[in-house]
Amino acid sequence: MKLHRITALLYRHLCLYKRSFPRLLEIIYWPFVDLVIWGFITLYLQQFKEALPNFVLFFLGALILWDVLFRAQQGITISFLEEIWSRNLMNLFASPLTPGEFLAATMALSVGKVLTVSCVTVLAAFAFYSFNVFVIGLSLIPFVLNLIVAGWCVGVLTTGLIMRYGQEVEVLAWGLVFLFQPISCVFYPMSVLPGWLQAIAQMNPAAHVFEGMRAVITTGVFPTSELVWAVGLNAMYLAALVFWFHLMFAACKEKGLLVRVGE
């Protein structure tokens, strides 16, 4: 893995964002709108805070953290789509760039996106609702890191599918991650799910992160077991998906799809 090839791709995408207002808007606008809408809903529901203490923390915290996962996924998938839209895949993969380096670059880019989006949402939450997400404490750090990795997993899966099946499935870039939202238990505890769905949610690292976050808010105790589950599942999925992505890449070269995607 060569660092100069990874930084080449980062430079390429930074140039793109530097000059594209709509792309910058995509990073800032939607998270901001999400936060404002959910923020006011939360303020309304706060009237019933005797029934459900820490309401603001639950909802706004969950919203900000869900955006971490979503933007981490988008960072990978949209970067790949940018290469399709500009018909640049041939230039990239006829160079010494490896698929692993490509993924590493998009992962690094997604961290940049997450940091930008998080700054926007954290500041907006503070400005509009006097909500400080950092009251959750240092436990936020391992949770956020795990959500980034969970976002990478969905991003690699989505990118592999788009590479294999072409732009017809481009909509997955925005839609697939929401398939995981109900079983990520972002806004409600896992216990509200039916038994069979709880079993599926148990296999979702994001669900353990959100369960863990709620545990910190309600009990103040760091839920080590949730973190261990999240780390273990993330490591397993990421390794399997990166391996699968390489298989898809090889299959696309075999079928001649790499030079045709985007046509």
Next chain:
Amino acid sequence: MSEPIVQVRNLTKRFGSFTAVDGVSFEIRKGEILGLLGPNGAGKTTTIQMLLGLITPTDGDITMFGLPFDRHREEILGRVNFSSTYVSMPQALTVEENLWVVARLYGLDRIASRIDDVVKRFEMEEFRAKVTRKLSSGQMTRLSLAKAFLTEPQVLFLDEPTASLDPDIADKTRSLIKEIRRTAGLTVLYTSHNMREMEEMSDRIIFLQRGRIVAEGTAEVIKARYGETDLEEVFLKLARDPSPGASRP
């Protein structure tokens, strides 16, 4: 005679029941320009894409610089580049930014001076700061060529490189390729539908039809073999031959 830089043995590509390239074998020696000729769908682009590692061959071997391609992809592609009229570059980046990305991808040193040099060579000074989407097709082709020459490759694959250039720039491009071939021993695989250009540029020509080599040799040898004085007539004769695999006289 110089050593072969590119060796292709029995190269075959099948997509399901369709055979795009069918048992093609050839060599390109150091400093040689090999012309790849054939009608649309003959397998020229698929052959180049296999040589660039973008398509995996169904059968056959590719060796470059004495190294098998499948086991030395990164090393080989670092010494190879390509230009095609049909391949775009990121539209939202300026010409100069695109060249910076390429330079970094290939791990080049002295990037700024290399870019200055290639911009000057392809007379791109006036649009080096322009966003790529605003380039004319001729300027876009020059950018694609500049990208290919920027990395100072030892082997260059050129797929109709002068198709959208005006005669002046096309002539300068051909001269540049010949100059670099003479001074640095550049090895080139060249496709074009311009028969005069093909004759001017190529030391040897391979004619592909329906994925097979149906004629091979210098332009003079091929013309003599088919009893024609013009390469275009040979092209028409071979391209219109209905027999599978076409005919050798």
